[in-house]
Ligand code: UDP
């Protein structure tokens with residue numbers, strides 16, 4: 429008998445035996461076919477939870493190798509700035525250092541912090557920093573935010589901190605350096621956290637038209653759920669400053685989470701949008717910020733009248749504004765980084781770090 433026939437004969441017998449067992453003998457009280465289905469479902473469930481727990485992290489690492497694009501040499505030589513003087517984009521060849529409209533993207537080592545510091549001093553500037561701490565965000569974040577800001581934000585410059593809160597009496601007492609002061613402004617609480625977040629635009633618009641606008645030349649508007657971890661100096665100053673969102677700076681444009689509902693004032697259609705900017709940090713001179721906050725507050729108002737809300741609230745409207753009116757300076761994700769993303773070679777010295785999101789504790 430040829431060996432092959434023996435093999436196939438033996439194989440046939442084996443299959444036959446399996447088939448009989450599969451159909452006949454129940455295992456743990458279940459027929460074999462059902463047992464296999466159970467195992468498949470179990471493995472699928474394990475696979476899904478594994479992907480959920482670790483997969484995103486792996487994807488985040490892989491995302492880091494998507495190239496950001498290169499600043500053309502013709503633009504590179506023109507990249508100067510009121511505060512940093514000549515920039516050195518070639519110091520960071522692995523990242524994008526300018527925009528298509530010729531604005532610099534500030535990365536570590538592309539500027540001289542001493543030049544910026546001296547220039548801000550020479551211009552005798554006062555720099556505002558606004559932050560909102562409404563409801564439970566106050567006890568959770570405000571103290572660390574302010575202490576770290578006093579240590580790292582615009583060191584040796586004239587600074588005015590503006591804290592907007594529904595509980596002025598609970599704002600921690602701070603000892604501030606010379607030329608630095610803190611003002612506490614009362615605002616009303618809202619029942620939804622989204623409303624607190626969006627209401628900031630109108631409040632800022634009014635404040636910029638009042639005392640804040642009179643005493644500050646440039647202002648940065650920040651979320652409270654972060655802390656300064658490195659020097660955040662005048663290299664960040666410009667007429668209109670936008671922050672690259674640390675979660676999205678490698679993503680292709682069509683994936684960016686802009687508002688896509690055409691009924692919303694914040695809507696961007698496919699093909700629109702330059703970058704995805706983070707609403708946790710924006711800044712500029714007083715006139716530019718008046719325009720920005722007016723635009724966003726109006727967009728939010730129009731949406732409310734139509735009974736809709738943009739997907740990422742004030743951030744969606746901010747992204748629409750920066751599409752229409754291009755920022756004159758972009759800050760790299762080093763300026764506002766989320767440690768959850770994990771280690772990236774291009775992130776040298778983070779200036780601000782997101783605090784862990786504890787929504788269950790702080791949100792209604
Ligand atoms: N905020 C607040 N109280 C609230 C909701 C929001 O003070 O109940 C302020 C706070 O400064 C916060 C910012 O609005 O940092 C934006 O909200 P959040 O940080 O929760 O939004 P996310 O960063 O998650 O988009």
Ligand code: MN
Nearest residue numbers: 651652653708
């Ligand atoms: Mn935040």
